[in-house]
Amino acid sequence: xxxxxxxxxxxxxxxxxxxxxxxxxxxxxxxxxxxxxxxxxxxxxxxxxxxxxxxxxxxxxxxxxxxxxxxxxxxxxxxxxxxxxxxxxxxxxxxxxxxxxxxxxxxxxxxxxxxxxxxxxxxxxxxxxxxxxxxxxxxxxxxxxxxxxxxxxxxxxxxxxxxxxxxxxxxxxxxxxxxxxxxxxxxxxxxxxxxxxxxxxxxxxxxxxxxxxxxxxxxxxxxxxxxxxxxxxxxxxxxxxxxxxxxxxxxxxxxxxxxxxxxxxxxxxxxxxxxxxxxxxxxxxxxxxxxxxxxxxxxxx
Amino acid sequence: xxxxxxxxxxxxxxxxxxxxxxxxxxxxxxxxxxxxxxxxxxxxxxxxxxxxxxxxxxxxxxxxxxxxxxxxxxxxxxxxxxxxxxxxxxxxxxxxxxxxxxxxxxxxxxxxxxxxxxxxxxxxxxxxxxxxxxxxxxxxxxxxxxxxxxxxxxxxxxxxxxxxxxxxxxxxxxxxxxxxxxxxxxxxxxxxxxxxxxxxxxxxxxxxxxxxxxxxxxxxxxxxxxxxxxxxxxxxxxxxxxxxxxxxxxxxxxxxxxxxxxxxxxxxxxxxxxxxxxxxxxxxxxxxxxxxxxxxxxxxxxxxxxxxxxxxxxxxxxxxxxxxxxxxxxxxxxxxxxxxxxxxxxxxxxxxxxxxxxxxxxxxxxxxxxxxxxxxxxxxxxxxxxxxxxxxxxxxxxxxxxxxxxxxxxxxxx
Numbered sequence: 177x178x179x180x181x182x183x184x185x186x187x188x189x190x191x192x193x194x195x196x197x198x199x200x201x202x203x204x205x206x207x208x209x210x211x212x213x214x215x216x217x218x219x220x221x222x223x224x225x226x227x228x229x230x231x232x233x234x235x236x237x238x239x240x241x242x243x244x245x246x247x248x249x250x251x252x253x254x255x256x257x258x259x260x261x262x263x264x265x266x267x268x269x270x271x272x273x274x275x276x277x278x279x280x281x282x283x284x285x286x287x288x289x290x291x292x293x294x295x296x297x298x299x300x301x302x303x304x305x306x307x308x309x310x311x312x313x314x315x316x317x318x319x320x321x322x323x324x325x326x327x328x329x330x331x332x333x334x335x336x337x338x339x340x341x342x343x344x345x346x347x348x349x350x351x352x353x354x355x356x357x358x359x360x361x362x363x364x365x366x367x368x369x370x371x372x373x374x375x376x377x378x379x380x381x382x383x384x385x386x387x388x389x390x391x392x393x394x395x396x397x398x399x400x401x402x403x404x405x406x407x408x409x410x411x412x413x414x415x416x417x418x419x420x421x422x423x424x425x426x427x428x429x430x431x432x433x434x435x436x437x438x439x440x441x442x443x444x445x446x447x448x449x450x451x452x453x454x455x456x457x458x459x460x461x462x463x464x465x466x467x468x469x470x471x472x473x474x475x476x477x
Numbered sequence: 478x479x480x481x482x483x484x485x486x487x488x489x490x491x492x493x494x495x496x497x498x499x500x501x502x503x504x505x506x507x508x509x510x511x512x513x514x515x516x517x518x519x520x521x522x523x524x525x526x527x528x529x530x531x532x533x534x535x536x537x538x539x540x541x542x543x544x545x546x547x548x549x550x551x552x553x554x555x556x557x558x559x560x561x562x563x564x565x566x567x568x569x570x571x572x573x574x575x576x577x578x579x580x581x582x583x584x585x586x587x588x589x590x591x592x593x594x595x596x597x598x599x600x601x602x603x604x605x606x607x608x609x610x611x612x613x614x615x616x617x618x619x620x621x622x623x624x625x626x627x628x629x630x631x632x633x634x635x636x637x638x639x640x641x642x643x644x645x646x647x648x649x650x651x652x653x654x655x656x657x658x659x660x661x662x663x664x665x666x667x668x669x670x671x672x673x674x675x676x677x678x679x680x681x682x683x684x685x686x687x688x689x690x691x692x693x694x695x696x697x698x699x700x701x702x703x704x705x706x707x708x709x710x711x712x713x714x715x716x717x718x719x720x721x722x723x724x725x726x727x728x729x730x731x732x733x734x735x736x737x738x739x740x741x742x743x744x745x746x747x748x749x750x751x752x753x754x755x756x757x758x759x760x761x762x763x764x765x766x767x768x769x770x771x772x773x774x775x776x777x778x779x780x781x782x783x784x785x786x787x788x789x790x791x792x793x794x795x796x797x798x799x800x801x802x803x804x805x806x807x808x809x810x811x812x813x814x815x816x817x818x819x820x821x822x823x824x825x826x827x828x829x830x831x832x833x834x835x836x837x838x839x840x841x842x843x844x845x846x847x848x849x850x851x852x853x854x855x856x857x858x859x860x861x862x863x864x865x866x867x868x869x870x871x872x873x874x875x876x877x878x879x880x881x882x883x884x885x886x887x888x889x890x891x
Contacts, residue, residue, distance in 0.1 A: 180688075180693055180725070180755075180757050181479070181688045182480075182759065182760065183478055183479070184478045184479065184559040186760075187480045187759065188480070189761070190759050190760050190761040191759070191761075193720075193748075193761035194701070194720045194759075194761050197701040197719075197761070198701060198815075200702055201701055201702045201774055201815070224749070225748060225749035226718070226761070227704060227718070228704075228748075228749040228750055228763075229704070229706045229710070229711040229714055229716075229750065230704045230706040230711075231706070231708075313550040313552070314550075314551075314552045317549075320549040320550050320551065321547045321548065321549050321550075339547065340882055340883045341573050341574065341576065341798045341883050341886070342577055342883075343576065343577055343580040343581075343872070343874055343883070343886045344580045344581060344868065344869065344872045345581070345720070345869070346813075346814075346873070346874050348812065348876055348881075348882075348883045350810065350876055350881040351881060352881065363550070364550065364552075364561055366552045366554075366559075368554070369559075
């Protein structure tokens with residue numbers, strides 16, 4: 177007899193596809209926020225599955241800080257070409273040059289806060305009424321309370337104390353003029369689910385996720401990729417290390433881990449044995465205990 | 478691996494967050510840097526022990542107040558199962574969040590403080606679990622360490638609860654005496670309660686039977702959107718995209734499209750180009766039909782001899798979620814599966830006192846957290862089933878037409 181039971185990946189996939197189809201049906205002008213990281217790649221893959229054989233009904237929006245890994249950019253361009261999707265790039269460089277946000281100075285300078293301004297400008301400029309993101313609730317404390325359909329006011333702000341109740345799988349996308357939604361179809365996935373799904377579906381991901389040799393700088397216990405954007409402190413030196421990245425953000429803030437895992441199977445084995453969360457080595461979350469919540473209130477991803 | 482969704486509910490200070498922290502900690506689902514954060518934060522608060530509750534209390538406001546104010550989702554896995562925990566606040570003004578968490582749960586874990594016994598919140602949470610038809614209830618009698626692990630205290634609470642639960646519609650109730658703070662009967666059997674012969678909490682969660690929670694009999698397929706590629710390769714393709722809400726669909730099955738009433742046969746079921754032999758809940762698929770009949774978003778596919786009720790008059794129980802009271806004669810937006818209409822509350826039959834489960838007839842004033850039996854009238858027919866038959870086609874939400882907020886959750890009686 178057939179077993180009428182979906183395993184956890186099948187259930188998570190069915191849920192995400194349902195959310196993506198609701199987004200296409202309920203909004204006039206939705207988009208996918210595509211970072212080039214594994215979570216947004218999985219979200220995009222799910223969108224491809226949700227609407228096949230029709231094409232993905234959302235443009236891919238990339239907020240380019242100008243501090244991206246070159247590997248991320250080339251991967252993005254290949255993926256867009258393969259899917260026949262539309263790409264929209266918001267440039268943080270341009271926002272800074274035009275004086276709408278100040279560049280941070282000093283050793284720990286990052287464009288992480290600056291990119292929120294560019295993101296909001298891009299959303300407003302293209303009048304996106306829903307932005308699909310690869311956010312997961314297991315990533316961080318503040319994200320644990322996100323809805324699938326997360327309402328943002330006309331200033332793109334998230335109000336965690338006044339979120340709409342979200343019941344069953346009925347999603348309320350009604351909004352006032354000028355407001356928009358962030359949509360998180362893979363809310364319920366964990367890092368392990370993402371990896372298992374990438375393996376199961378044979379999804380291509382940037383080479384940065386696999387162990388490779390590169391020039392690094394160790395700062396406050398975090399291994400950072402050495403690049404022209406990183407200002408060295410007097411006591412710091414560049415070391416050649418074998419590393420891989422668990423998340424892909426900016427070159428300046430994304431911590432690497434020392435690793436020998438150069439295949440998907442080895443990465444999964446490593447993740448299973450890992451005793452530190454993946455955002456634990458993101459310098460942006462280390463600024464304060466509620467750093468993520470504070471950034472989200474302002475309109476961050 | 479199975480996926481099990483459970484909620485935790487309890488009064489303020491029942492130790493809910495500590496219990497979750499303990500489950501995560503003892504099942505080795507906590508990472509070093511998280512534990513490190515919590516150890517630091519506990520020290521800052523001047524606590525002698527590591528406060529595991531800090532693992533789940535996420536937002537700035539509640540970290541300051543020391544209470545959970547919004548549903549937080551947590552994840553952990555054992556070799557047997559993957560769990561999604563909806564940590565629901567016990568604070569009275571946030572009961573709406575428990576309804577939110579309960580709507581998708583297979584299991585409700587209700588905490589009772591052994592020193593206090595059953596409280597108003599225990600009744601409220603149990604009733605909501607029953608109203609939302611969570612199939613399994615686990616009553617955790619917590620803080621057993623503070624009553625000297627006394628069996629009599631436990632037995633009395635179990636007896637009180639059984640008396641109360643006789644009025645509820647719950648299939649499966651289990652009791653576990655625990656101390657979340659010390660870890661008794663959470664993952665490891667307690668050495669302090671030899672008199673307890675039952676399973677630990679984790680074992681109970683790992684072994685409750687969740688696969689029969691879906692309706693596999695009555696075929697229901699709400700259409701979310703129509704896939705029309707209009708490409709050369711798929712020129713004539715027309716697929717109805719949706720998630721199966723009930724029953725098993727197969728190619729060759731005769732189906733009826735509602736509201737049109739046209740019938741056709743399923744020619745193919747697929748997902749991303751891959752054939753699906755049988756589609757059952759909660760699968761997301763695309764269904765193609767042999768005939769080119771008019772089907773669009775909000776329509777439903779069902780079997781000719783087994784259809785949902787097409788209704789404009791709906792008998793329902795609603796839970797009011799908004800801080801503004803219900804205004805009579807408001808024309809709400811009603812959302813039911815993928816269908817939307819306008820709806821008016823024609824009549825409030827009674828409100829429920831959730832402590833005694835007594836009906837208060839004639840009460841018309843509906844406030845936040847109130848539960849009421851109402852008669853709705855909608856502008857167009859909805860394709861409904863009773864909620865106790867189908868948790869998808871038996872559920873709806875009401876949206877305020879001005880604020881556009883979700884203001885009520887509804888379950889359909891008939």
